[in-house]
Amino acid sequence: MTTSVNPRTGEAFGPDFADATADQIDNSVARALAAFPIWSRLSAQKRAFSLNAIADALDSQLEILVELADMETGLGKVRLTGEVGRTTFQIRSFAQALLQGDVIGQQLDVAVDAPLPIGHPRFLRTKTGIGVVAVFGASNFPFAFSVMGGDTASALAAGCCVVVKAHPAHPQTSQKVFDIAATALQATGAPDGVIELGHGFEFGQAVIRDPRISAGAFTGSRSGGRALFDLAQSRPEPIPFYGELGSVNPVVILESAFSEPAALSSAYLDSLLLGNGQFCTNPSLLLIPENSVFLTELGAQLKVREPQPFLSQATMELHGRNRAQLAARSAREVLKGKSAPSNGFFATAEICIFSASEISTFDFLQNECFGPTGIVITYKELPQALRILMKLEGALVGSLFTKELDLPALEVVELLSAISGRVALNAWPTGVAVTSGQHHGGPYPASTSPLHTSVGINAISRFLRPVTFQGFPAEFMRP
Amino acid sequence: MTTSVNPRTGEAFGPDFADATADQIDNSVARALAAFPIWSRLSAQKRAFSLNAIADALDSQLEILVELADMETGLGKVRLTGEVGRTTFQIRSFAQALLQGDVIGQQLDVAVDAPLPIGHPRFLRTKTGIGVVAVFGASNFPFAFSVMGGDTASALAAGCCVVVKAHPAHPQTSQKVFDIAATALQATGAPDGVIELGHGFEFGQAVIRDPRISAGAFTGSRSGGRALFDLAQSRPEPIPFYGELGSVNPVVILESAFSEPAALSSAYLDSLLLGNGQFCTNPSLLLIPENSVFLTELGAQLKVREPQPFLSQATMELHGRNRAQLAARSAREVLKGKSAPSNGFFATAEICIFSASEISTFDFLQNECFGPTGIVITYKELPQALRILMKLEGALVGSLFTKELDLPALEVVELLSAISGRVALNAWPTGVAVTSGQHHGGPYPASTSPLHTSVGINAISRFLRPVTFQGFPAEFMRP
Numbered sequence: 001m002t003t004s005v006n007p008r009t010g011e012a013f014g015p016d017f018a019d020a021t022a023d024q025i026d027n028s029v030a031r032a033l034a035a036f037p038i039w040s041r042l043s044a045q046k047r048a049f050s051l052n053a054i055a056d057a058l059d060s061q062l063e064i065l066v067e068l069a070d071m072e073t074g075l076g077k078v079r080l081t082g083e084v085g086r087t088t089f090q091i092r093s094f095a096q097a098l099l100q101g102d103v104i105g106q107q108l109d110v111a112v113d114a115p116l117p118i119g120h121p122r123f124l125r126t127k128t129g130i131g132v133v134a135v136f137g138a139s140n141f142p143f144a145f146s147v148m149g150g151d152t153a154s155a156l157a158a159g160c161c162v163v164v165k166a167h168p169a170h171p172q173t174s175q176k177v178f179d180i181a182a183t184a185l186q187a188t189g190a191p192d193g194v195i196e197l198g199h200g201f202e203f204g205q206a207v208i209r210d211p212r213i214s215a216g217a218f219t220g221s222r223s224g225g226r227a228l229f230d231l232a233q234s235r236p237e238p239i240p241f242y243g244e245l246g247s248v249n250p251v252v253i254l255e256s257a258f259s260e261p262a263a264l265s266s267a268y269l270d271s272l273l274l275g276n277g278q279f280c281t282n283p284s285l286l287l288i289p290e291n292s293v294f295l296t297e298l299g300a301q302l303k304v305r306e307p308q309p310f311l312s313q314a315t316m317e318l319h320g321r322n323r324a325q326l327a328a329r330s331a332r333e334v335l336k337g338k339s340a341p342s343n344g345f346f347a348t349a350e351i352c353i354f355s356a357s358e359i360s361t362f363d364f365l366q367n368e369c370f371g372p373t374g375i376v377i378t379y380k381e382l383p384q385a386l387r388i389l390m391k392l393e394g395a396l397v398g399s400l401f402t403k404e405l406d407l408p409a410l411e412v413v414e415l416l417s418a419i420s421g422r423v424a425l426n427a428w429p430t431g432v433a434v435t436s437g438q439h440h441g442g443p444y445p446a447s448t449s450p451l452h453t454s455v456g457i458n459a460i461s462r463f464l465r466p467v468t469f470q471g472f473p474a475e476f477m478r479p
Numbered sequence: 480m481t482t483s484v485n486p487r488t489g490e491a492f493g494p495d496f497a498d499a500t501a502d503q504i505d506n507s508v509a510r511a512l513a514a515f516p517i518w519s520r521l522s523a524q525k526r527a528f529s530l531n532a533i534a535d536a537l538d539s540q541l542e543i544l545v546e547l548a549d550m551e552t553g554l555g556k557v558r559l560t561g562e563v564g565r566t567t568f569q570i571r572s573f574a575q576a577l578l579q580g581d582v583i584g585q586q587l588d589v590a591v592d593a594p595l596p597i598g599h600p601r602f603l604r605t606k607t608g609i610g611v612v613a614v615f616g617a618s619n620f621p622f623a624f625s626v627m628g629g630d631t632a633s634a635l636a637a638g639c640c641v642v643v644k645a646h647p648a649h650p651q652t653s654q655k656v657f658d659i660a661a662t663a664l665q666a667t668g669a670p671d672g673v674i675e676l677g678h679g680f681e682f683g684q685a686v687i688r689d690p691r692i693s694a695g696a697f698t699g700s701r702s703g704g705r706a707l708f709d710l711a712q713s714r715p716e717p718i719p720f721y722g723e724l725g726s727v728n729p730v731v732i733l734e735s736a737f738s739e740p741a742a743l744s745s746a747y748l749d750s751l752l753l754g755n756g757q758f759c760t761n762p763s764l765l766l767i768p769e770n771s772v773f774l775t776e777l778g779a780q781l782k783v784r785e786p787q788p789f790l791s792q793a794t795m796e797l798h799g800r801n802r803a804q805l806a807a808r809s810a811r812e813v814l815k816g817k818s819a820p821s822n823g824f825f826a827t828a829e830i831c832i833f834s835a836s837e838i839s840t841f842d843f844l845q846n847e848c849f850g851p852t853g854i855v856i857t858y859k860e861l862p863q864a865l866r867i868l869m870k871l872e873g874a875l876v877g878s879l880f881t882k883e884l885d886l887p888a889l890e891v892v893e894l895l896s897a898i899s900g901r902v903a904l905n906a907w908p909t910g911v912a913v914t915s916g917q918h919h920g921g922p923y924p925a926s927t928s929p930l931h932t933s934v935g936i937n938a939i940s941r942f943l944r945p946v947t948f949q950g951f952p953a954e955f956m957r958p
Contacts, residue, residue, distance in 0.1 A: 426950060443716075443944070445716070
């Protein structure tokens with residue numbers, strides 16, 4: 001059973017959501033499977049029409065959605081209003097891509113009359129929706145990576161039907177978004193089952209093992225994502241599983257860009273503490289030149305930042321365990337924020353300072369501490385920082401601040417691009433624009449599928465399977 | 480230890496190849512990893528030059544390669560000469576794609592000055608080689624899917640270095656191809672380690688588990704491929720594994736195209752018995768209208784076809800086990816070919832005839848019987864055939880023979896495309912042209928990664944990982 005909890009107070013509120021029963025799970029998947037041949041054969045124009053209708057319906061209920069989500073997640077109304085806007089923008093972007101017709105990328109080879117290996121019949125390579133997709137809602141983005149978030153919207157654009165597992169940290173928001181989307185779909189004449197929603201741990205476990213499911217998409221913790229990935233890969237018939245499991249994102253500041261301690265501290269804390277640090281693109285690891293003035297300024301600014309709540313008790317407890325591991329590594333200095341309230345789900349912000357020259361084991365740099373915790377490593381010479389970068393695991397994003405793209409800077413860019421899906425120049429890593437050129441992924445553990453992105457138009461390609469038609473007449477097109 | 484065996488006689492010949500030791504395995508991977516930053520940063524033009532040099536070198540040694548491979552595989556000199564041509568054509572096609580510059584598919588978003596979610600900085604989405612790739616040579620294509628086959632060539636084109644595990648059925652051919660390729664690479668100035676070769680079971684097991692390996696590619700049996708896939712996915716850091724595990728490929732003949740029993744029987748047997756049936760695109764499952772004249776003709780023609788050797792004792796034994804399972808299903812009738820020689824690795828060809836209406840369990844239709852064994856299912860009404868198609872697993876290719884693309888034909892096309900990577904119209908499934916529009920893959924077990932192809936230019940994309948550069952000046956390009 002799932003019940004909403006206000007993270008600012010720790011108090012439960014609102015209706016209970018019963019865990020889906022085995023019959024309900026079976027029915028959800030069966031409805032989605034029945035809808036798939038209909039939805040996937042609709043014209044791109046019709047699917048775009050339905051997607052736009054969902055976006056319009058969500059926008060029209062902005063206030064109630066933001067209010068619900070704020071009570072369940074404590075993320076604040078300003079951020080959540082922006083997130084609904086991002087979510088509907090994203091849905092409309094996928095619809096727009098369908099209308100422009102650049103999603104499939106058909107390839108045509110005309111017949112060639114020649115001896116082998118050059119000669120061949122006519123080939124049309126096109127793509128088709130992969131099937132029914134299981135989507136797992138994220139805790140930290142109740143709209144943009146949940147029921148109608150990027151995974152669902154891109155799968156629907158690809159012609160897939162979607163079975164969503166609601167995140168237990170925001171069941172009411174999930175249910176409300178689902179109701180709005182399902183009603184909008186129905187009004188545009190889409191079949192029942194194009195999108196399905198279920199609550200409860202067992203729902204997710206059963207769905208990812210179900211032979212009628214053809215792919216999975218997940219945004220969340222490394223342990224949860226890896227468990228689902230393992231289930232997906234150990235099925236009798238393994239399926240693609242697009243997990244975005246979080247990341248320790250390095251930010252390197254070169255001496256040339258390291259000035260104005262007050263402005264720099266402020267910008268860093270804005271990024272580090274955004275949404276209480278519960279962002280997969282959080283600047284978890286800051287590499288800076290040794291500078292005591294900056295650290296003093298940073299400490300002073302950190303003390304006056306207001307504590308923000310965790311998304312849930314579970315998130316707070318996981319952060320507590322990770323922070324305890326970090327504390328055992330005896331940082332040179334620990335900067336502490338304003339004391340957190342004792343009720344609700346809070347932690348006092350902390351930034352642990354290490355010297356690059358004193359670091360000899362690197363495992364603690366590979367452990368994401370999801371929440372208001374930062375690691376700062378100071379270096380005296382750049383090679384000390386490069387040595388750290390070479391020990392990092394896959395990351396969603398790496399940032400570099402520099403005045404010039406000179407050789408040392410390019411060396412950092414090379415190392416960041418070797419482990420990251422995105423390299424940002426003179427920009428903090430938080431903030432992931434929804435554009436064609438975006439890539440939100442990266443080598444494991446940033447992503448379980450380093451070739452794919454969960455943000456931007458290319459996200460659709462995760463759910464499209466190529467099929468080549470050989471020797472068909474020119475007028476033959478997939479319905 | 481691996482030694483060549485002549486499958487026509489069962490006699491061993493030539494040198495022994497020792498299994499790679501742990502040190503040798505470690506050194507191979509280390510050399511490939513050291514070469515990767517150099518090879519991957521070479522210009523596309525330079526990599527294309529090296530690839531073309533390999534193709535030229537292989538062509539220049541055609542006779543000796545064909546002779547060696549014929550003695551090791553028994554595939555015959557005509558077929559093997561064609562296969563070398565296909566292999567070098569394939570290598571040159573990847574080089575050509577590099578020169579044309581259409582491999583990466585860069586995407587550029589200029590900066591947009593607007594409020595969120597619309598505004599964003601400049602993004603350049605490009606792609607980079609994924610790292611060192613482990614390639615597992617196939618038994619049935621000693622050139623086209625082995626040491627310098629499509630997997631290796633496409634990985635090299637992507638800027639990856641490759642560690643190849645030689646197939647034990649053709650160690651001398653593997654070693655010779657490797658020596659030619661390595662010498663050609665060296666002559667073009669490529670670093671040592673761009674391609675590495677090893678022999679022995681343990682070599683493959685160690686390589687796929689090695690943390691320095693970033694992807695795997697395999698063509699072969701379902702059991703072997705699944706075992707490697709499981710190793711790749713259960714690593715602490717899972718990696719993409721592109722396995723092509725074989726397939727039961729359905730061929731449907733509609734009444735309108737079902738005439739001329741002699742010509743049809745001959746064409747079917749040509750495809751079924753090509754290379755002793757050891758093709759992943761073998762027409763394993765033929766669905767035809769009930770017709771006793773055709774079956775009589777087919778039986779008569781089968782009797783006079785010459786037996787061909789298996790690739791190896793292991794292939795013969797696996798075929799024997801699969802055929803025994805099929806025999807247990809009591810076919811309505813079994814057509815038998817000419818008696819096979821008792822020495823060497825042979826089996827008498829067999830075609831098992833079933834009636835669609837009498838089939839109630841379908842598992843035996845999902846079990847590839849790799850070798851000179853066919854299944855023919857006769858139907859009285861088309862829906863009987865459709866019912867069978869709906870029970871099949873993923874396939875590399877499905878064929879349809881029909882006079883017209885009328886509604887019943889389109890229904891078959893729809894069912895074939897739902898399970899196959901390629902649908903061929905009025906053509907037998909064997910013969911996979913190397914073109915841009917080719918797709919050689921399909922839902923599991925045809926492939927462990929249904930979004931990707933192992934034949935055609937798109938094969939390169941398996942080994943390219945996207946990276947987005949945010950906020951970099953326009954003149955910035957990846958080296």
